[in-house]
Every structure is written in C-alpha cells, then in structure tokens.
Amino acid sequence: MRIATWNVNSLRARIDRVADFLKRHDVDVLALQETKVKDDKFPRERFDELGYEIAFHGLNQWNGVAIASRVGLQDVTVAFPEQPGWGDDEPVVEARALGATVGGGTREDGTAVPRVRLWSLYVPNGREIGHPHMDYKLRWLHTLAGHAGQWAAEETPLVLMGDFNVAPLDTDVWDIAAFEGLTHVTPPEREAFGALEQAGLVDVVRPHTETDTYTYWDYQQLRFPKRQGMRIDFALGSPSFAELVTGAFVDREERKGKGASDHAPVVVELGGSEAGTRA
C-alpha cells in the first residue's frame, strides 16, 4: 500500500498533475494540503473518475485539506480537538486538519490492506519571528502534540502527514546561514515539532532518504535548479505505523516543469500485515 502527502498549492490549478501522480506511483491514499478551494468548488468528479473516495475541507481561498483513498475512507474528522483559531476578536478555526481512517479491508487478490488512522495537516506558516502568526503556529503544534500521544496509543496505526512548516535539522535547509532571523528553523519551532516526537511519533521518511533531500523549493531565485530547498513536509508515524513502513521517497520530478507546486509529494510504502503481504 502506498500513502502520500502533498502540499499542492491550489488543487484546481494542478488537478491534472495530481491525477498523473496518482497513476504514475500507484498511490492508494493521498493527503493534500493547501487545496485553496472552498468545498462547493472542490473538483470531486476527478477523484470519482479515478476511483478514489475523497474527503475535503476548505472554507475560502486559503489553506484547505483533503484525503483521497481507493482503499476505504471512514470516520472523517474535520479539525482536531481544541485546534487553535486565527484572528483577533473571533478566532476562526482554519481548514488545516482533516483526519480519516483508511485501509483495513482485503484486496481482490486476497491480501490484507493495513488499517491506518491518517491526518492531513497544514501547519500555520508563522510569517515572521515575533508576528502573532508565529504564536499561532506554536500553539497549533503544541495542541496537536497534546493529542498525539493518546492517538498513537490507539490500536489503529497512526500517521500525521503534511506540511509542518518546520525544518527540524540544520541540514533540512540548503544553507542554515541564509535562514538567520527567519522562521522555520528557530528553537521554539523545533521544540514544537519535537513535542510530536516526544509524544511517540517518528519520522518514517528520513531513514529512507539522503540528508539533502528537500520537499520544498521557493518559486523565486531559481531555488529548484540550484537545489536550494527545505525539508518541511513529513510523515510522522506511531510505532505500530513505523513497523509497517518498508520504504519512502520524495517525488522530486513533480517539482519540475510548468505548473509545478512549490512542494514535492512525499510517498510512503507500507508492507502487508500478518494476514498477507502484497507482492
């Protein structure tokens, strides 16, 4: 079974790329972020045609998350408990978190599909050090981490996937010196990301990738051809999920060409359960 996550930076602008990606890599489940589409304009027909069930949540042109699955899609949850909102007087809980349970059935060939509890997450950017959005980002991550331990203790393997907007290691950016005074690499952000790891989650992709593997390259300054990127998109799994993982990669090809998102998809390969392993 293959599960992927991708910040598409507008789903409607890239729906053909998404369809090609699903086919090319034989992806069973895809978590999307920054769909930038309100629910009433979501291109659900495209997923129907491709044979995927789809859950989505978008309030306006900002943010937006979705989960597509061709191995079942159940118990969809919009937002996590106590998810912080954004705004002065009446904070709005933005479209940044969508949970669903996928898999759990049997394939046509009789092999078992692992059952997985999945969250598609789009962590607030933070904007600038000292900006209220940074406080929002930190509260958002710490609140999420406050629930992660309990979720990870459930029987169903858990994975939090998405754009975390934090580069946990200095080597996760192309030049740490160039990030002096900028967001994504500050100690408070790394601590907030670390809280998820302290809750028992592990990065299931890093062990399968090179140190200089990135998931994001700025549209400006020719960052992609210069290989000047950031690793900020992750799949954090519970121990039981991590045991299922047999491989992972970043699809760098998706960042190439006209009409690419500034993020590349991250793909996680799962082996079968005891009941059967897919060939």
Add this chain to the structure above:
DNA sequence: ATGGCTTTTTATAAAAGA
C-alpha cells in the same frame, strides 16, 4: 532595488506563502 514567483478573489490590488 522597499523585488525577483505563484495563486486566489464575488479581482484587476492585495494577501499569503516560506
């Protein structure tokens, strides 16, 4: 050079991204 790119909107300038 207070930008350089890309997307959205009941647009056509401003916000957001990172």
